[in-house]
Amino acid sequence: xxxxxxxxxxxxxxxxxxxxxxxxxxxxxxxxxxxxxxxxxxxxxxxxxxxxxxxxxxxxxxxxxxxxxx
Numbered sequence: 001x002x003x004x005x006x007x008x009x010x011x012x013x014x015x016x017x018x019x020x021x022x023x024x025x026x027x028x029x030x031x032x033x034x035x036x037x038x039x040x041x042x043x044x045x046x047x048x049x050x051x052x053x054x055x056x057x058x059x060x061x062x063x064x065x066x067x068x069x070x
Contacts, residue, residue: 013038016068020048024055028067037068 014037019028029052035043048061 016040016070019067019069020050020059020061020065021067022052022054023059024052024057027054028069029053029059031061031066035068040068 015034016037018031018033018035020031021028029050031048031050045063045066050059050061051057052059
């Protein structure tokens with residue numbers, strides 16, 4: 001029987017990067033922000049803009065546009 005090694009579970013808070021999808025190219029843009037995963041639902045995000053390196057436009061985004069990444 002083969003044993004599998006699994007990644008150790010994190011001891012502290014799980015920190016995620018906030019990514020936003022470009023509305024022109026559909027590629028993900030790193031916002032440069034991070035958030036504790038448990039606190040994401042309750043946090044407020046306002047006046048969010050990002051300059052897109054893929055299409056050159058400035059995108060405005062809201063919480064519903066966000067993807068949390070490792």
